[in-house]
Amino acid sequence: MKAVVIGAGKTGYALAVHLLKEKYEVVVYSRSRQKADFFSNNKLEVTGILAGRYRVKTTSNLTAAVANADIVFVATWANAHNDVLKNIASLLSSQQSIIFLNGNWGALEAISYLGQDSIGKLHLEIGETSGMPYVAEFKDRNHLEIKQIKELVTLSVFNLEKRASEKVVTLFKKLYTSIEVARNIIATSLTSLNPIIHVPAVIFNLARIERQDNFSILVDGLTPKVANFIMKIDSERRALAKELGIPYNTIVAQLSEQWGREFPDLPTLFSTLGTYKNLQAPKSFNSRFIVEDLPFGIDPLVKLGSELDVGVRNAELLAAFTHSVLEEQEKADLSFISKKNIDLVLNQP
Missing domain, CATH: 1.10.1040.10 (N-(1-d-carboxylethyl)-l-norvaline Dehydrogenase; domain 2)
Structure with a gap:
């Protein structure tokens, strides 16, 4: 399974490292070509949880990254969600899942922006988490400390099947100790802590x-x-x-x-x-x-x-x-x- 993480910050890289640890193929998208080149050519040193040295593929080519992904993770601040949606809307393809980490109404905004018809036609899955699963901090340019991973992560989705897809549930179960699937995407945003x-x-x-x-x-x-x-x-x-x-x-x-x-x-x-x-x-x-x-x-x-x-x-x-x-x-x-x-x-x- 292939994943793209949009958002080259501490949360984005913590998620990317976690996915690599579980043997998923992942690429991080950064708007900065310089940052993309640096992380593609230098291993990321991780201390704390998931400690090790990781080669995290990073790109500034959003088109290629999204086109090849089964799951698109959005790990940006909520005030960037609208720009992300504008940039990926025309790039999305059938059966993709778009998951907002620490949703803050990101999934509802995506449904509104993409439209019910487009979501149905492409059989898209739109979801979010109610909180940020990771507590992480960059100590240096290529040194990330992952301090905590939450015991329980709450997830919600919106799709035609009215339930979280097997690929998303399976992935989340591999990443986190316990997961809870909320009733709907309003529930996760409303309960964001x-x-x-x-x-x-x-x-x-x-x-x-x-x-x-x-x-x-x-x-x-x-x-x-x-x-x-x-x-x-x-x-x-x-x-x-x-x-x-x-x-x-x-x-x-x-x-x-x-x-x-x-x-x-x-x-x-x-x-x-x-x-x-x-x-x-x-x-x-x-x-x-x-x-x-x-x-x-x-x-x-x-x-x-x-x-x-x-x-x-x-x-x-x-x-x-x-x-x-x-x-x-x-x-x-x-x-x-x-x-x-x-x-x-x-x-x-």
Whole structure:
């Protein structure tokens, strides 16, 4: 089986290494010809999990990469999803699967962009994960440290068969300790964990981040009141899920399940797990915590609440305040979160 990973960042290469470890043929796509040449000619040193030296084929030829792939993984920030879809739409062929890692509404956007007719004609499979399976960091240009791989990865798909294909399920079972197939692609985006953690943590620590203080964002920056506010938004997501007929576990239960340990609350979880305990606050507001998680994490909750006529007051307040303070953060086009597309997903043909 052949896979292409679109997104030559730490997550993209962590996934590529994992696929190589499991003997899959994989190529990473980078917009940079220089970066593609470097990784094609130099082995990537990986430390931590999956340690070793890997020759990761990397290309700047998107046409060739997508044309030869059985599965197309999109491992970019959510604000790049629309550009990715524009670039690959005419390149897709029959029976391909397109999977967004850390979906953040990527699958629903793809369905809206590609159209039901095109998806049906080509028998495409569109899917996403609810969270990022990997915690990784580039230590140097060709040195990647993979710190964690989540115990449980939740996957969702949209296709004519109304179930995840055997090729995708088989692949995910090889890569991850445990997988869960969610009811639909709205479920995975609605339960994505990062946005309702990151945005409140940043906005309630505005002064410290603006001063570029050094502190643990989810330990030093997470007071009881901040944790309580996060749980209020979590309750609003539960209300949205109920309206959609989607099962919903609290954010604490989701994180406990993903990491294979039980925790009573967010402060205990964040102060115990090194992945979160050691997470330093961003040095600017131009980080994924805001650039991705506000327009494709919090804003969609507000849009979904409006479409479903479900009250999400705390999400609305958070979105309005954050956009007011961080005026440079433009709102994304969320027209794909519509009653029409929601009904299409809930009643897959």
